[in-house]
Amino acid sequence: MPGSYLPQDKFFKKAKEQGYRARSVFKLEELQNKHHLIRPGDKVLDLGAAPGSFMQYIQKIVGKEGLVIGLDLTPIKPFSQPNAKTYVADIFDDKAYDKILKENNVRKFDVVTSDLAPATSGIKFVDAGRSFDLNCQVLKVAEKYLRTGGNLVIKAFPGADHGQLIAKARALFTKVQMAKPEAVRNTSREEYLVGLGKRG
Numbered sequence: 001m002p003g004s005y006l007p008q009d010k011f012f013k014k015a016k017e018q019g020y021r022a023r024s025v026f027k028l029e030e031l032q033n034k035h036h037l038i039r040p041g042d043k044v045l046d047l048g049a050a051p052g053s054f055m056q057y058i059q060k061i062v063g064k065e066g067l068v069i070g071l072d073l074t075p076i077k078p079f080s081q082p083n084a085k086t087y088v089a090d091i092f093d094d095k096a097y098d099k100i101l102k103e104n105n106v107r108k109f110d111v112v113t114s115d116l117a118p119a120t121s122g123i124k125f126v127d128a129g130r131s132f133d134l135n136c137q138v139l140k141v142a143e144k145y146l147r148t149g150g151n152l153v154i155k156a157f158p159g160a161d162h163g164q165l166i167a168k169a170r171a172l173f174t175k176v177q178m179a180k181p182e183a184v185r186n187t188s189r190e191e192y193l194v195g196l197g198k199r200g
């Protein structure tokens with residue numbers, strides 16, 4: 001998001017040069033290069049997608065046969081490509097998912113990505129708790145709408161509940177790893193949880 005950019009940051013400059021809407025894209029790019037989470041033809045649900053840099057990147061990987069659907073409380077500037085669709089919704093609104101699946105003729109997603117960030121208070125344990133609540137909902141969404149064998153990426157702010165989040169993810173995925181991509185600022189506590197191969 002423009003407000004979170006540091007003018008001198010190399011990932012900010014790179015995002016501008018490459019036409020991405022945010023520098024966050026390079027976190028996903030690093031995870032994708034390592035884990036090959038997303039494949040051509042995949043249907044991907046991106047939670048907390050505004051302004052849309054993850055979507056720009058995913059849209060290129062999935063290609064014409066695939067689809068990326070971005071959902072956020074904040075409107076996402078529409079894409080000209082038909083394989084990238086945007087919705088304004090709260091991730092806790094269960095009705096939104098039924099509408100999305102129906103309108104796009106999707107039964108299950110191949111990948112769920114989440115870069116959700118709670119409104120921050122500046123108080124570490126409060127923010128970690130808010131992030132945990134968001135991420136528990138992301139795991140519920142993955143449990144319901146991600147296909148067996150599918151992959152997941154979640155942004156997390158590790159706090160007291162972090163072990164619980166990892167345990168929940170391990171119950172759902174055959175392999176779970178935490179990562180701190182280079183594009184995460186040194187001052188940020190943010191990490192990414194990668195879940196590979198959803199259990200059947």
Ligand SMILES: C[S@@+](CC[C@H](N)C(=O)[O-])C[C@H]1O[C@@H](n2cnc3c(N)ncnc32)[C@H](O)[C@@H]1O
Pocket residue numbers: 001021022024025047048049050051052053054055071072073074089090091092115116117118119
């Ligand atoms: C860091 S930004 C995402 C950046 C995005 N990945 C990109 O590449 O452009 C986090 C987003 O989470 C969204 N968000 C936070 N809580 C939400 C909720 N309950 N439902 C939907 N979106 C939410 C915010 O509105 C914000 O746009």
